[in-house]
Amino acid sequence: MxxxxxxxxxxxxxxxxxxxxxxxxxxxxxxxxxxxxxxxxxxxxxxxxxxxxxxxVVECKVCGNVDVCDPCTVCTDPVRDGRLLVVVSDVGDLWALERAGVLNARYHVLGGVLSPLDGVGPDDLNLSKLVARVVDQNVVEVILALGATVDGQTTAHYITDLLRDLPVRVTRLAQGVPVGGELDYLDEGTLSAAIRARTQM
Known part of the structure; x- marks a missing residue:
């Protein structure tokens, strides 16, 4: 020793x-x-x-971001389009997308992704609040900005099924995000391309 x-x-x-x-x-x-x-x-x-x-620093009770105020500065920003909701797995991904500066939307932090091997199920994620926000805030598009990992894609499909009966368009990041990649490690240009080329789920 x-x-x-x-x-x-x-x-x-x-x-x-x-x-x-x-x-x-x-x-x-x-x-x-x-x-x-x-x-x-x-x-x-x-x-x-x-x-x-x-x-x-506190956790925003609306979106799950961390800030010195609750609701956070993203949620209270009056120029953001409240009809556009970007779903991310954690706060690091939210920050990465904000650095890219290509979205003028609000966010929803899940607090992880579905991972049966790690014992993370739907009840462990911030999913019920996501559905409530889509309904209550008249969201017209949900962008699933989840990593291109197996667990990220499983979570994306689960959310798509969860929102299937609601009048909302569900899209996901497209080209630019490598398979197995995590958003927080990508450069702003790659994230910008992925956002612009998002596809219908």
Whole structure:
């Protein structure tokens, strides 16, 4: 078992950072060293930002986005077209589509995708609220912006069946999204092409 090379506070910070996606123990160590070297210019502002996020960020009860207000700024934006609803699996996908800047719509975050192997069923996702929003907000088109994975496509078909009897057009992202791809890792140009070439479900 490797021995600790720093005090318990530093080791704890390394262990916590190593839990983040994309960061292993080595990357976490490098990040902590950088933070310590730039204590005033980087660590102190980061600590304040983390405290602010912890204290102020909430989940939007309408769409599932995260923001400092509820409803979030996307839901309360008066220039967005409320008749167009984009369904995403998580907040990272919402942010990716917003960075692309090709949609002037509202969003609905499912909180994941159907995955029988992982024990994620329809009751684990934000599906009932989706149907209610389609009915109550006079939505005319639902765009299924889900990843091109097996679970993403299974979820898209499930939602299509769920909305089949409602007077709403259901489309999905088309070309530009590779099979097995996750939206959050795609560039804005690829996302723009996928949005423009969406197809009827």
């Amino acid at each position: 490797p021995r600790a090379v720093a005090g318990p506070e530093i080791e704890r910070l390394i262990q916590l950072l190593a839990r983040l996606p994309g960061l292993g123990p080595r990357s976490a160590r490098r990040a902590v060293l950088q933070l310590i070297k730039k204590r005033e210019g980087l660590m102190a502002p980061l600590a304040r930002a983390l405290t602010d996020v912890l204290d102020k």
